Amino acid sequence: MKVFCIESGYFSTDGGAMFGIMSRKIWSGKYPVDDENRCPLAMRCFFIDFGQRKVIFDTGVGQKPIGMDYYRFHHVIDIRQALAEKGYQPEDVTDVVLSHLHFDHCGGCTFLDEKGDIQITFPNAKHWTTLAQWQNSLQPGPWEGDAYLRENLQAVDEAGLLQKLELDDEGIEIFPGLQLKKAQGHTFDQLVAFAQTDQGNFCISGDVVPMCLHINAACIAAIDNHAALAVTEKAQILQEAFQQNCHMVFYHDAVTAYASLRQMGRHISAGVKYPSTNQTLR
Numbered sequence: 001m002k003v004f005c006i007e008s009g010y011f012s013t014d015g016g017a018m019f020g021i022m023s024r025k026i027w028s029g030k031y032p033v034d035d036e037n038r039c040p041l042a043m044r045c046f047f048i049d050f051g052q053r054k055v056i057f058d059t060g061v062g063q064k065p066i067g068m069d070y071y072r073f074h075h076v077i078d079i080r081q082a083l084a085e086k087g088y089q090p091e092d093v094t095d096v097v098l099s100h101l102h103f104d105h106c107g108g109c110t111f112l113d114e115k116g117d118i119q120i121t122f123p124n125a126k127h128w129t130t131l132a133q134w135q136n137s138l139q140p141g142p143w144e145g146d147a148y149l150r151e152n153l154q155a156v157d158e159a160g161l162l163q164k165l166e167l168d169d170e171g172i173e174i175f176p177g178l179q180l181k182k183a184q185g186h187t188f189d190q191l192v193a194f195a196q197t198d199q200g201n202f203c204i205s206g207d208v209v210p211m212c213l214h215i216n217a218a219c220i221a222a223i224d225n226h227a228a229l230a231v232t233e234k235a236q237i238l239q240e241a242f243q244q245n246c247h248m249v250f251y252h253d254a255v256t257a258y259a260s261l262r263q264m265g266r267h268i269s270a271g272v273k274y275p276s277t278n279q280t281l282r
Helices: 015-019 079-085 103-109 131-138 154-158 227-243
Strands: 002-014 038-049 054-057 095-097 110-112 118-120 126-130 162-165 172-175 178-183 190-197 200-204 246-249 256-264 267-275
Touching: 002 015, 002 079, 015 038, 038 103, 038 200, 095 178, 103 110, 118 154, 126 131, 126 190, 131 162, 178 227, 190 227, 200 227, 227 246, 227 256, 227 267
Parallel strands: 054 095, 095 126, 126 162, 200 246
Antiparallel strands: 002 038, 038 054, 110 118, 172 178, 178 190, 190 200, 246 256, 256 267
């Protein structure tokens, strides 16, 4: 069983957007920030080879042009090449779990070929999302209007590879060792994955807990749709991850790739932190 991160690229955005009501005096001592108040963000995909099932969790922004210069994307890689360096081909991937369908999480699901036509990156894989998130991506409100790009998943859907789940609070085990649950707050019906491996258990939560500092109950992104709901849902996910002895994987943290969890009174906090492999933070 192989488990590894793929650092698919980086971008930056305003620190206040990521850390919300948490004072800059607190977060700037724990996370890098430049003189424009911009913080580096990762797009950390996660890969698990379960044997018969080979799963990638989120796919980064991809390499299709998106024209969003504000975010200053850099060191964006070809996820196919990253897999090849680990001994895998895109055709080997059986499942793509998408935490949600914002462009920085699912852009790598498709790519442009030499003719400029859109192709599916993982042609043999089931791509897992939720029905509510899919519907929201097709008709988003003004708050999320710029976060969805139709070309990221339209071909996947037309090929019959997009699985649109309607989950209750118990979630679903799509195969032994991988459970998916839904969470609200950042956007509608995000998928949170709980994976059991022989290298430990992992919780891959996308933007429910996007960075290590977001384990703090008061720290939520200002761009979350519903602040109070995000706080409640995050606390539930963290508690369940702790009970399952999971490491939390941080999609956007350019410093810490994942961390163990520990109980501190009534709250969950980070335990042992495992650093990102990126050496060019900016």
